[in-house]
Structures are given as structure tokens and as C-alpha cells.
Amino acid sequence: MSVHCYQALLLFGYKITQKPGGSPITRVCQVVVAAFRKWHIELPLDASLLYEVDGQNSAIEGSRKLEHTSEFEFLDKAAIISSTDAKSDFSANPWRLCTVTQVEELKILVRMFPVWATTIIFSAVFAQSSVFVEQGMVLDKRVGSFDIPPASLFTFNGISVMIWIAIYDRVLIPIARKFTGREKGFSELQRMGIGLVLSIVTMVSAALVELKRLEIARTEGLIHENVAVPMSILWQIPQYCFAGAAEVFTAIGQVEFFYGQAPDAMRSLCAALALVTVTVGSYLSSIILTLVSYLTTQGGDAGWIPDNLNEGHLDRFFWLMAGISFVNLLVYIGCAMRYKYKNV
Structure with a gap:
């Protein structure tokens, strides 16, 4: 037999x-x-x-x-x-x-893992909020008769999130629905991908602001002065707004993806995995900052992020994060294109 x-x-x-x-x-x-x-x-x-x-x-x-x-x-x-x-x-x-179902549970987790891994870089990028605050400290914080605390600009991040949620539901979904035929307009993977693109735009925006700030510092002879340059802190608003938009697309799409694609009995676990990326991204962010600080201060150089940012190159750090995010986006696109949705 x-x-x-x-x-x-x-x-x-x-x-x-x-x-x-x-x-x-x-x-x-x-x-x-x-x-x-x-x-x-x-x-x-x-x-x-x-x-x-x-x-x-x-x-x-x-x-x-x-x-x-x-x-x-x-x-x-x-x-x-x-x-x-x-x-x-x-x-x-x-x-x-x-059982086959039990085996397929693990297969689903394995298929989702590359998508999960690529969102760690997204979380690492948005863990750089402290660097945004440092940048704001060396910008002109006066707006009329008020002094604007750099950390208060996170308000624009929250405002951006609320605005983009409304735009997404009322404008983007109806338009996308006509082209994709999907009830939700975009798939979860498409939504996350848009957010990853916006995360790159966030870093590019921050880099451009820093380039202009350093140019003004050189023009005004402030390179060796640890003081704010005559450039309004309001120029940071776009990068906070782009960050909020990126969160609406990627963070929410990520939770929907892991919950929707998870096996029935693993939905809580997979939804938790989506949140774990925030923690892992924070650790990765710290590692990147430590490496940048170590490598760029060799030979007695001030480094990219010294105490006096006018002597540094914070713009290069933002370009580095944008480059890492771009490579991560390419990897994500490859993973998303190969991903096979679960069969029930």
C-alpha cells in the first residue's frame, strides 16, 4: 500500500x-x-x-x-x-x-511578518520628535508678542490628524472608491504605503528647514554662537502636519491590517503586534542616534548633532532618515506586492 x-x-x-x-x-x-x-x-x-x-x-x-x-x-x-x-x-x-487551520494560523503570521518589520522604521522615524524640538530651540520663537515653546508645535500634529481623518473619510475614500471599486477606497496595504511616503516627505521638509536655518546662521555669522537664528519657528509647521498625515494613513492602516488579516483566535495578539512596533521603533531610533553621534564625532569633529546646532549638520541627519525611509518603502512595496491575503 x-x-x-x-x-x-x-x-x-x-x-x-x-x-x-x-x-x-x-x-x-x-x-x-x-x-x-x-x-x-x-x-x-x-x-x-x-x-x-x-x-x-x-x-x-x-x-x-x-x-x-x-x-x-x-x-x-x-x-x-x-x-x-x-x-x-x-x-x-x-x-x-x-489541524490544517492551526498550521495556517502560523503561515498567516509568517506572511505578515515582513509587513510588520517594515513598519518599525516608520515608528523609528516618528520617534525623532525630540530632534524636532531641538531644531525649534534654535529658531526664532517669537510670534508677535508671544514666545512659542518648541514642544507646543506638536499641537499642529494633532490638528493635522483630525483634519486628515475628515479629508480621508469625506474626500479621499469616495474618490478612491470610483477607481478601485473597494468599499473602503484603499486597501490596508495601500493606506500604509501612502503613510510611508508621507513619512519621507516629513523628513525632507525638516531637512529643508534646517538647510535654510544653517544658511541664515552662516550669513549672520552665528555659526559659533549657540543662539537662535532669525528664522521663524513657524517654518516647522509643515513637517508636523506631514507627520500627522502619515500617522493617519500608516498607523490606522496598520491596526486595521493586522486585525483584519489575523486568524480569528489571534486578533488580539496581532493587534498588539502593531503596537509593539512603536516600542521597537523607539529602541531603533535610540540606536540610530547613538551611532550617528559616535560616527560623526570621530577625529574631534563637532558631529551632526552637537550641543551648538549652528556648528552641526542636523540637516544630514534628516536626509539620512529620509534615505532610510525610502529604502524601507521599497522593501515594503516588495512585501506588499507578494503578500497573499488569508483564505477563509
Whole structure:
């Protein structure tokens, strides 16, 4: 009897008395362990021979069944019904045998990982808010009879978010709907991509402001003076507004993507992963700042971000972040184009 026929008979007569449960992380580990345990077993040519429970509902509480996909075939080995499984007193051991739905849960997470990773750079870029404040400290903060605290310009970020949410819902979605035929106008991946583009524009805007500021510092002979230059702090408003627009597209699209594409029983976990990028991005931002400070101060140079910004090149730092964001955008586009939406 061939291996495939034997597997077919095992599948026909195989019943389990226990359902795979546990936390989402536990289920992921079970698939990995089960797949490695059966690394030497050949996969059946017919995917229907892989193990799955009968009926409309999956064996995972609160989750619909997921259709089998051909990607990451090694993980499918976790759903192969071996002769050992059949002899185990018809009792399921999820560390040896997993359902197709459980395997597909992990496949979805693996497919989403590259998209998740590319949004870390986005979070790192927007963790540079402290640098925006430093830039504002060496600009003219007087507006009429008022002194504008640099940190108060974050108000324009919030205002931008509110305005762009209204524009997105009332203007962009109806227009996009006519071209894409989608009820939401843009897909989540398209929305995130637009936000990544806007993050580049944010850094370019900040770099242009800094270039002009340094030019004025040189003209006024203030290079070696740790003082503000005669250039209004209001020139920073565009970069805060672009930042707000980027957040509307990427941050919200990111949450929608991870929640919508997550398996039913992993939605909370995947939504949390979207928020984890903020933390990871903050750490990455600190690493970038540390490296820039170390590398640009070699040989006794003042560096790009010295205490006296008039002697530095903060513009180069903004161009660097724009360049990193551009490369990240290209990687994201590649990941988004290859991404396959889940089958239910």
C-alpha cells in the first residue's frame, strides 16, 4: 500500500477526543514542534489528506476553518497523520499532530511578518520628535508678542490628524472608491504605503528647514554662537502636519491590517503586534542616534548633532532618515506586492 493511500485511510478513520487549545503562542509552538518531529515524513500530494476536523467549525475555539495554502510547505508536516498518531489511542497530542487551520494560523503570521518589520522604521522615524524640538530651540520663537515653546508645535500634529481623518473619510475614500471599486477606497496595504511616503516627505521638509536655518546662521555669522537664528519657528509647521498625515494613513492602516488579516483566535495578539512596533521603533531610533553621534564625532569633529546646532549638520541627519525611509518603502512595496491575503 502506498504512503498516500495509507494516509488517506488513517484520515478517514482518525478521530480525536481533544481539541488543540492554549494561547496563540502555545499553538504556534505546537505547529513548529510537530513539523520538526515529522521533518522526515513525505507530504501527501493531495492536501486533503492533511488532518482537519469535520464540520464547519475548526478545532480552535472561536476560530473559523482556514483553507490550506501551498506556501511554507514544511509547516504542513505538522498536519500529517502518521502511523504513530493512529496508534495513540485516538487521543490528540497537539505537539505531534495539528489541524490544517492551526498550521495556517502560523503561515498567516509568517506572511505578515515582513509587513510588520517594515513598519518599525516608520515608528523609528516618528520617534525623532525630540530632534524636532531641538531644531525649534534654535529658531526664532517669537510670534508677535508671544514666545512659542518648541514642544507646543506638536499641537499642529494633532490638528493635522483630525483634519486628515475628515479629508480621508469625506474626500479621499469616495474618490478612491470610483477607481478601485473597494468599499473602503484603499486597501490596508495601500493606506500604509501612502503613510510611508508621507513619512519621507516629513523628513525632507525638516531637512529643508534646517538647510535654510544653517544658511541664515552662516550669513549672520552665528555659526559659533549657540543662539537662535532669525528664522521663524513657524517654518516647522509643515513637517508636523506631514507627520500627522502619515500617522493617519500608516498607523490606522496598520491596526486595521493586522486585525483584519489575523486568524480569528489571534486578533488580539496581532493587534498588539502593531503596537509593539512603536516600542521597537523607539529602541531603533535610540540606536540610530547613538551611532550617528559616535560616527560623526570621530577625529574631534563637532558631529551632526552637537550641543551648538549652528556648528552641526542636523540637516544630514534628516536626509539620512529620509534615505532610510525610502529604502524601507521599497522593501515594503516588495512585501506588499507578494503578500497573499488569508483564505477563509
